[in-house]
Amino acid sequence: MSKKVGKKLLEINDLLIEADIEGEWKPIINSLSMTLERGEIIGLIGESGAGKSTFGLTALGYTKPGCRIVSGSIKLDGVELVGKSDAELRKIRGNRVAYVAQSAAASFNPAHTLAEQFTESPVQHGKMKMSEARKRSVEMFRLLDMPDPENIGERYPHQVSGGQLQRAMTAMALGSDPDIIIFDEPTTALDVTTQIEVLGAIKEAVKARNVAAIYISHDLAVVAQMADRMMVLRYGDLIEEGNAREMLANPKQEYTQKLLNVRSQRVGRTGLDEEDIQLNVENITARYPGTNIDVLTNVNVNVVKGKTVAVVGESGSGKSTLARVITGLLPPSQGSVKFHGRELTPALKTRPKKDLQSIQMIYQMADVAMNPRQKIKDIIGRPLEFYLGITGKQHDDRVLDLLRKIELPEDYAERYPLQLSGGEKQRVCIARALAAEPELIICDEVTSALDQLVAEGILDLLLNLQKELDVSYLFITHDLATVKAIADEIVVMYQGGVVEQGAKADILAPPYAPYTELLLSSVPEMDPDWLDNLVEKRQRGELPTSESLGQS
Amino acid sequence: MKNILIDIVLQRLVIGIFILFGVSILITLGVEALAGDVCSAILGQAAEPATVAACQAKLGLNDPMHVRYGNWLVNAIQGDFGTSLANNREVSEQIGKRLGNTLYLALTTAMFAVPIGILLGVIAALYRNSAIDHIISTTTLTTISSPEFFLAYILMAIFAVKLGWLPAISNVSPSMGFLERLQASALPVATLALITVAHMMRMTRASIVSLLASPYIEMAKLKGLTPGRIIIKHALPNAWSPIIQVVVLNLAYMVVGVVVIEVVFVYPGLGALIVDAVLNRDLPVIQATAMVFAAAYVLLFILADMLSMLANPRLRHRR
Numbered sequence: 014m015s016k017k018v019g020k021k022l023l024e025i026n027d028l029l030i031e032a033d034i035e036g037e038w039k040p041i042i043n044s045l046s047m048t049l050e051r052g053e054i055i056g057l058i059g060e061s062g063a064g065k066s067t068f069g070l071t072a073l074g075y076t077k078p079g080c081r082i083v084s085g086s087i088k089l090d091g092v093e094l095v096g097k098s099d100a101e102l103r104k105i106r107g108n109r110v111a112y113v114a115q116s117a118a119a120s121f122n123p124a125h126t127l128a129e130q131f132t133e134s135p136v137q138h139g140k141m142k143m144s145e146a147r148k149r150s151v152e153m154f155r156l157l158d159m160p161d162p163e164n165i166g167e168r169y170p171h172q173v174s175g176g177q178l179q180r181a182m183t184a185m186a187l188g189s190d191p192d193i194i195i196f197d198e199p200t201t202a203l204d205v206t207t208q209i210e211v212l213g214a215i216k217e218a219v220k221a222r223n224v225a226a227i228y229i230s231h232d233l234a235v236v237a238q239m240a241d242r243m244m245v246l247r248y249g250d251l252i253e254e255g256n257a258r259e260m261l262a263n264p265k266q267e268y269t270q271k272l273l274n275v276r277s278q279r280v281g282r283t284g285l286d287e288e289d290i291q292l293n294v295e296n297i298t299a300r301y302p303g304t305n306i307d308v309l310t311n312v313n314v315n316v317v318k319g320k321t322v323a324v325v326g327e328s329g330s331g332k333s334t335l336a337r338v339i340t341g342l343l344p345p346s347q348g349s350v351k352f353h354g355r356e357l358t359p360a361l362k363t364r365p366k367k368d369l370q371s372i373q374m375i376y377q378m379a380d381v382a383m384n385p386r387q388k389i390k391d392i393i394g395r396p397l398e399f400y401l402g403i404t405g406k407q408h409d410d411r412v413l414d415l416l417r418k419i420e421l422p423e424d425y426a427e428r429y430p431l432q433l434s435g436g437e438k439q440r441v442c443i444a445r446a447l448a449a450e451p452e453l454i455i456c457d458e459v460t461s462a463l464d465q466l467v468a469e470g471i472l473d474l475l476l477n478l479q480k481e482l483d484v485s486y487l488f489i490t491h492d493l494a495t496v497k498a499i500a501d502e503i504v505v506m507y508q509g510g511v512v513e514q515g516a517k518a519d520i521l522a523p524p525y526a527p528y529t530e531l532l533l534s535s536v537p538e539m540d541p542d543w544l545d546n547l548v549e550k551r552q553r554g555e556l557p558t559s560e561s562l563g564q565s
Numbered sequence: 566m567k568n569i570l571i572d573i574v575l576q577r578l579v580i581g582i583f584i585l586f587g588v589s590i591l592i593t594l595g596v597e598a599l600a601g602d603v604c605s606a607i608l609g610q611a612a613e614p615a616t617v618a619a620c621q622a623k624l625g626l627n628d629p630m631h632v633r634y635g636n637w638l639v640n641a642i643q644g645d646f647g648t649s650l651a652n653n654r655e656v657s658e659q660i661g662k663r664l665g666n667t668l669y670l671a672l673t674t675a676m677f678a679v680p681i682g683i684l685l686g687v688i689a690a691l692y693r694n695s696a697i698d699h700i701i702s703t704t705t706l707t708t709i710s711s712p713e714f715f716l717a718y719i720l721m722a723i724f725a726v727k728l729g730w731l732p733a734i735s736n737v738s739p740s741m742g743f744l745e746r747l748q749a750s751a752l753p754v755a756t757l758a759l760i761t762v763a764h765m766m767r768m769t770r771a772s773i774v775s776l777l778a779s780p781y782i783e784m785a786k787l788k789g790l791t792p793g794r795i796i797i798k799h800a801l802p803n804a805w806s807p808i809i810q811v812v813v814l815n816l817a818y819m820v821v822g823v824v825v826i827e828v829v830f831v832y833p834g835l836g837a838l839i840v841d842a843v844l845n846r847d848l849p850v851i852q853a854t855a856m857v858f859a860a861a862y863v864l865l866f867i868l869a870d871m872l873s874m875l876a877n878p879r880l881r882h883r884r
Contacts, residue, residue: 107789107790120783123781123803133790134788172882
C-alpha cells in the first residue's frame with residue numbers, strides 16, 4: 014500500500030444512487046460527497062430512510078440488491094471504484110475496507126465458529142496463513158477486551174452474548190488490517206449498559222490501530238462520542254456537515270436542532286392520589302411452562318388511575334413477562350393481580366370480557382400486530398363490535414372519531430396497514446386499544462422500533478390522550494429517554510426483580526440505587542467527552558459498572 | 566445433546582410401532598374390500614364352488630375378519646409372518662430375498678442420485694437465473710412431471726431396443742458379480758435417479774436461495790468472498806435441514822415407490838412381490854410387505870430427524 018501524501022484516503026464525489034421502488038428507479042442518494050483522511054472518523058447521522066447505510070456502504074463499492082449507482086465517483090486512495098468488476102471489488106472488501114453490521118447475531122454465520130469467520134478474510138485475501146490469522150484473532154479479541162481471548166474463537170456465535178458478538182465483529186473487521194472500517198449502527202441492538210462497554214472498546218481499538226472509520230447511527234449522542242466530523246443526512250440529502258464538537262454546540266440547521274432536542278426532559282406530574290390505585294401486582298413469581306427458572310421473583314407494582322408507570326430494565330429483566338402476567342397470557346406460579354382491589358383470574362381464558370376490555374395492550378412491532386389484509390377501519394372497528402357491541406352507522410362514526418383522536422386523516426379508514434408508515438401504524442394500534450375504552454393500556458416498547466422524531470410524536474399523542482381520557486399506562490421500555498419523557502412513576506427492574514419503585518423525581522435524583530445509577534450513567538449524552546469521562550470515572554470506582562454489580 | 570437425540574429416537578420408535586399397527590389394520594381392511602379371495606384367484610373362475618369352499622375352509626378364510634387379524638397379529642408380534650396362501654412358502658424367507666434386491670436398487674440409486682441432486686442444486690443456486698439454471702430447472706421439472714412408467718419405457722426404448730446396450734429386463738440373481746449386476750439394473754436405477762434427482766436438486770436450490778437474503782450472506786459478500794465460497798461455505802451448511810428431509814423422503818420413495826418400476830423392468834424386488842400378492846389376494850404376503858414398507862418409512866424419518874439435529878450447530882454445540 015502506497016501512502017501518497019496529499020491524497021485523501023477516500024473521496025466520494027457527487028454520488029447519485031437510485032433504488033427500484035415498486036418498479037420505478039427513484040433517487041435515494043442525491044449527489045452526496047464525502048472525504049475521509051487516514052485515521053479520521055466521520056459520523057453519518059439520520060433517521061431511517063436517510064440513506065446513511067446506503068451511502069456508507071459505497072465505500073466498499075457495494076450497493077444493496079435493488080439499488081444502483083447512477084453517477085459520481087468513489088475513489089479509494091485515488092483508485093476509482095465505480096465501474097470496477099466484482100472480482101476487483103472483492104479484493105477491496107474485507108481487505109482494505111471492512112464492515113461491521115448492526116446485528117452481529119444475524120451477521121455471524123451460525124454454522125461456523127468465531128475464529129473460522131475471523132480468519133476467513135485475511136486467509137482468503139492471501140494476507141496471512143491460517144496459523145498467523147489464528148494468532149491475529151487472539152490478539153484482536155484481546156484488543157477488544159473479550160473474555161478468554163485464547164479460546165473464545167472456538168465458540169459458535171450462539172454461545173456468545175450479544176455484546177461479545179459485536180466486539181467479535183469489530184475484531185473481525187480489524188483482522189486484515191483495513192484502511193477503513195464502516196460501522197453500521199454497531200451498538201443499536203444492545204442494551205444501554207452493554208452499549209457503553211462496546212462503544213468504549215470500539216473507540217479504543219480504532220484509535221490503537223489508527224484506522225479511518227465511517228460511523229453510521231441514528232443516535233446523535235452515540236455518534237458524538239466517536240466521530241471527529243459529522244454529516245447529517247435526510248432523505249438522501251446532506252443537511253449539515255462539520256466538526257462534531259462545533260455542530261453539537263451550535264447546530265445550524267433546524268433539523269439538526271430537532272435531533273439534538275429529542276432528549277429534553279418533561280416534568281412529571283406530582284401529587285399521586287394514593288387511594289385511587291387501579292392495578293396492584295402483588296408478589297408475583299412466574300416462570301415459563303417447561304422451564305425451571307423464575308423469570309419474575311416477588312414482583313410488586315402499583316398503577317394509579319390516570320397516571321403513567323414506566324417499567325424500565327434491560328433485555329432479560331422480565332419486564333415483558335410482567336406484561337404477560339398482567340394480561341393473563343402467562344399465569345403466575347405465585348402472587349396475584351388485582352384490578353380495583355378485585356383479584357383477576359390468573360389465566361386469560363377464564364377472564365370475563367369486561368376484564369379483558371379494561372386492560373388493552375400495544376406492542377413494539379405494529380407491523381406484525383395487525384392483520385395486513387384488513388383495512389384500518391376493520392382493525393380499529395373490531396374491538397367496538399367485540400367489547401361494546403357497536404355496529405352500523407354509530408360504529409363508522411366511532412372509527413372516524415378514533416382516527417381524529419390519533420391525528421390521522423379520515424380517508425385512512427379505507428387503507429391497508431402496508432400503505433402506512435411505521436409511526437402511522439403505531440397510531441392505528443393505539444386507536445385499536447382505545448376503541449375498547451380501556452382503563453389501563455400496557456405499552457410494550459411501543460416507540461423502540463421508531464425513529465426518534467416519530468417516537469416523540471407518538472409519546473406526545475399518548476400524553477394528550479391520557480389527559481383527555483384519564484387512561485393509565487404501564488409503559489414498558491428499555492429507553493431511559495422515553496421514561497424521562499412520559500413517566501409519572503418509575504419501576505426499575507433487574508434480573509426478574511424490582512430494584513426500585515417511586516415517583517420519577519425521586520428515582521431520577523440522587524441518591525440512586527446502584528443499578529439505577531448504572532443505567533442512568535450509561536445513557537449517552539450529547540457531550541463529545543462524555544464517553545471518555547465516564548470510562549475514567551468508572552475506572553476510578555466513582556460510578557458502578559456491570560462487573561461491580563456482579564453482572565456477566 | 567446425546568440425551569435429546571436418544572429421547573427423540575425412542576419417542577419416534579414408539580410412535581412408529583403405533584403407525585405399523587395402524588397400517589396393518591388398514592391393509593386388512595383394504596384386502597377385505599377387494600372382490601374375491603385367494604382361493605378363487607388360485608383356482609380360477611371355472612373352479613367348482615365346492616372346491617373353492619373346501620379351499621376356503623382349509624385356509625381359515627371363513628373365520629370373521631377380526632379373528633383372522635387377531636391371529637395374524639399374535640403371530641406377527643412373535644416374528645412369525647406365516648406362510649403364503651398362494652404357494653405355501655414362508656413369507657419371511659420370500660421377503661428376505663426380495664428385500665435385498667430392492668435395497669440394492671435403492672442404495673445404488675442413492676449413491677448416484679444424492680450427490681448429483683445436491684451438486685446440481687448448488688450449481689443452479691450459484692448461477693441462479695442464468696442459462697445453466699434454466700436448463701437444469703427445466704430438465705428436472707420435465708422428469709418430475711412425467712409418469713415414472715413413461716420415463717422407464719423411454720429409457721428402455723433408447724438403451725435396450727435402439728442401442729441394445731442394456732437389458733430391458735432386469736433379472737438379477739445372487740450369483741451375479743457386481744458389474745454384471747450393475748449393468749442388469751442400470752435402467753431401473755436410471756429411471757429412479759431421474760425422478761429423485763429432480764426433487765433433491767430443486768429443494769437444494771430453493772433452500773440455498775432462500776438463505777441468500779440473510780445478513781450473514783451479505784456479510785460474507787462484504788468480506789470479499791467469491792460467490793462459490795459464499796454458497797458452499799456460508800449458505801449450504803445452513804440449508805442442510807430441508808435438504809436432508811427431501812433426500813430421506815426420496816430414499817423412502819426408492820424403497821417403497823419402486824412398485825411400478827420393478828414391474829416394468831420385471832425386477833425381482835419387493836414391489837413386484839406385493840403386486841403379485843395383491844393379484845392373488847395373498848394377505849400374509851401383502852401384510853408383511855406393507856409392514857416392511859411402513860417400517861422403512863418410519864426408520865428413514867427417524868434418521869432424517871437425527872441428521873437434521875446434527876446439522877444444526879445450535880443443537881450440536883449447546884451454550
